[in-house]
Amino acid sequence: MTSKDIELIKEMLQMQTKLDEAIMKEYGLYTIDEKNLSFAILDEVGELTHELKGNWCWWKKTQPPVDGEKVLGELVDIWHFVLSWQNNFNGGEEGLLTDDEIMEKVDDNRWSIEAYGKGIVIKLADLSYSPLWKVEPLIAITEYLGFTVEQVYSAYCDKNKINYQRLKEGY
Numbered sequence: 804m805t806s807k808d809i810e811l812i813k814e815m816l817q818m819q820t821k822l823d824e825a826i827m828k829e830y831g832l833y834t835i836d837e838k839n840l841s842f843a844i845l846d847e848v849g850e851l852t853h854e855l856k857g858n859w860c861w862w863k864k865t866q867p868p869v870d871g872e873k874v875l876g877e878l879v880d881i882w883h884f885v886l887s888w889q890n891n892f893n894g895g896e897e898g899l900l901t902d903d904e905i906m907e908k909v910d911d912n913r914w915s916i917e918a919y920g921k922g923i924v925i926k927l928a929d930l931s932y933s934p935l936w937k938v939e940p941l942i943a944i945t946e947y948l949g950f951t952v953e954q955v956y957s958a959y960c961d962k963n964k965i966n967y968q969r970l971k972e973g974y
Contacts, residue, residue: 804906804942808952809899812886812938815959816896819886822966829970835891844884845931851877852927855948875950879958882945883966885930885937893935905939912943923947 823835852859854877857869889895899905916922926940933940945955 804909804946804952806902808942809902809905811952811956812942813896813899815882815956816886816890818959818963819883820890820895822883822963823887823890825967825970835887837888837892840884840888840891841931844881844888844937847877847880847884848927848930851881853877871949874948875954875958876962878945878948878950879955879962881930881941882955882959883962885941889938893937899938905942908936908939909942909946912940913946916943916947 827833827835851874854873855869856863857866860866889898900908912926916926919925923944926944929940930937930944942952945952
């Protein structure tokens, strides 16, 4: 985790603001409902855990191995909704902690993921209802899964284009 990573996150926050504005305009919305946003995060966490099933599904012999690209795709979907939450309910870019504080919180979250057997499960579940911190745990989850913020940024940009195309097509 570096200051450059935090700058990429800030860029994604700005991109998410524009996407949310386009979605709200298309659907005649004036606000984003926090409860529904929490459901969206929870739904995407479920899709991510489904993609990770090859790592934890001990009872199904036919479970395919984990596909890193699919995992990254689902992780990026979570990023979209967490960034939307940050923008709408936690002050956006201005609501972020300082770079040093973000790095410290990411380290703390990563440590708790690694220190406890079910740490990743707890952090994933927390994303949907944590009242204050979502970005920092998501960075730690991202790193725990073996991805960098740069990889997320690249995949986020790709998915953002798809989201605009979907919006144009009435998805």
